[in-house]
Amino acid sequence: MDFAHCLPIWNKLTADQQEHILSVSEYRRVRAGTILHDGSPECMGLILVSSGQLRAYMLSEEGREVTICRFFERDICLFSASCVMPNMQFDIFISAEKDCELWIIPACLYKNLMNESLPVASYSCDLISHHFSELMWLMEQIMWKKFDERLAKFLLEESALENTPSLTITHDKIANHMGTAREVVTRMLRYFQNEGMVRLTRGSVEITDVKKLALLQGE
Amino acid sequence: MDFAHCLPIWNKLTADQQEHILSVSEYRRVRAGTILHDGSPECMGLILVSSGQLRAYMLSEEGREVTICRFFERDICLFSASCVMPNMQFDIFISAEKDCELWIIPACLYKNLMNESLPVASYSCDLISHHFSELMWLMEQIMWKKFDERLAKFLLEESALENTPSLTITHDKIANHMGTAREVVTRMLRYFQNEGMVRLTRGSVEITDVKKLALLQGE
Numbered sequence: 001m002d003f004a005h006c007l008p009i010w011n012k013l014t015a016d017q018q019e020h021i022l023s024v025s026e027y028r029r030v031r032a033g034t035i036l037h038d039g040s041p042e043c044m045g046l047i048l049v050s051s052g053q054l055r056a057y058m059l060s061e062e063g064r065e066v067t068i069c070r071f072f073e074r075d076i077c078l079f080s081a082s083c084v085m086p087n088m089q090f091d092i093f094i095s096a097e098k099d100c101e102l103w104i105i106p107a108c109l110y111k112n113l114m115n116e117s118l119p120v121a122s123y124s125c126d127l128i129s130h131h132f133s134e135l136m137w138l139m140e141q142i143m144w145k146k147f148d149e150r151l152a153k154f155l156l157e158e159s160a161l162e163n164t165p166s167l168t169i170t171h172d173k174i175a176n177h178m179g180t181a182r183e184v185v186t187r188m189l190r191y192f193q194n195e196g197m198v199r200l201t202r203g204s205v206e207i208t209d210v211k212k213l214a215l216l217q218g219e
Numbered sequence: 220m221d222f223a224h225c226l227p228i229w230n231k232l233t234a235d236q237q238e239h240i241l242s243v244s245e246y247r248r249v250r251a252g253t254i255l256h257d258g259s260p261e262c263m264g265l266i267l268v269s270s271g272q273l274r275a276y277m278l279s280e281e282g283r284e285v286t287i288c289r290f291f292e293r294d295i296c297l298f299s300a301s302c303v304m305p306n307m308q309f310d311i312f313i314s315a316e317k318d319c320e321l322w323i324i325p326a327c328l329y330k331n332l333m334n335e336s337l338p339v340a341s342y343s344c345d346l347i348s349h350h351f352s353e354l355m356w357l358m359e360q361i362m363w364k365k366f367d368e369r370l371a372k373f374l375l376e377e378s379a380l381e382n383t384p385s386l387t388i389t390h391d392k393i394a395n396h397m398g399t400a401r402e403v404v405t406r407m408l409r410y411f412q413n414e415g416m417v418r419l420t421r422g423s424v425e426i427t428d429v430k431k432l433a434l435l436q437g438e
Contacts, residue, residue, distance in 0.1 A: 058358075058359065058363070084348075091359065092355070114341060114344065115337075115341060116337075117337070118334075118335075118336070118337040118340055121337055121340035121341045121344055122333060122334060122340045124344050125333065125340055125343050125344040125347060128344060128347045128348050128351055129303075129347050131351060132347055132350060132351045132354065135351065135354055135355065135358070136311070136354065138358075139277075139354070139357075139358050139362060140277065140310065143358060143362035143363065144277070144362065
């Protein structure tokens, strides 16, 4: 996909801005498994995904990983551009989960665009708010309430009880069992699905990676 | 302080925008201790602090609180305006730590401003990035590495050893002891200071609330 089709706000840029961003952005192909950013404060620029799939995650000292988010076709990843976000002092890792075609946009150029173009500023604002909300949710459910652990445990116990990896149960029912809201269950199940641990269909949850799910149960 | 002096981007608004925001924003005085937002999804609007001090925090089921950030004079709090930030699905609490004078800006008006004014969009973008970075840091250090626990333990042990609440030690030395970077130590000590647990002066750390610090040590 060419740059213009990749960047969601391309049509909202002026001809000058389009020419400039195109002339300085760098096209790159990377293999699945490549680590693009390793938590160093180095500012590599923004990554625009033309094809493939990226994953941003945190890594604990004991090697546990928590996925912060994924980036697909036409998504832009700001986490690799610490200079665009003030006070970016955290360690985040970005890896290619599939073979990818990427565009690297220099951070200084993007920063300038944000300061002169309303569409770029609004778009970035939406992006960051979205990430912020996701992060708060993750923090709340995973780090704090350990809801991932509890849900993993529940699914594995149900599966053992019913003697099948494919549970016929609604999200509502699970929520009742666990004393939480349906939305929380649905969102965590989707997180599990993205991590390849379950497959969701209407009215059922199929466990596709028992081992990975069991690892979540904690000590 | 009047509205115009409170809002950092006031001078970058058009006369029409100024008039509009002024006519719909609501002035409110609240006493220290008032809970302004209690984690409900209700969108009360943005809070602009004219005087006083607000605290935004998360509350666990066991009643443990983690301060996400504080808001002072001329700060704007977006967390109470879930409709401005997409997918805001987390429970955040906002309380007045001191007697406050506040302006409540309707969220829909602010949302419109963000879509039509570059200064408002840029300003909001910077705000949210800042909160995002802070949150990542908190998540990493507190939720994940339990660095708050470890630092609290270290300070209390040193204090017992030296038999004084006032430790003569540099952040560099603490960082060496704990196998981390000076910046991380400084930032966490400031977090402790904001929470009223220590007082920092050049070359020394004075423990001002042993009990609160001891509570951090965990089980």
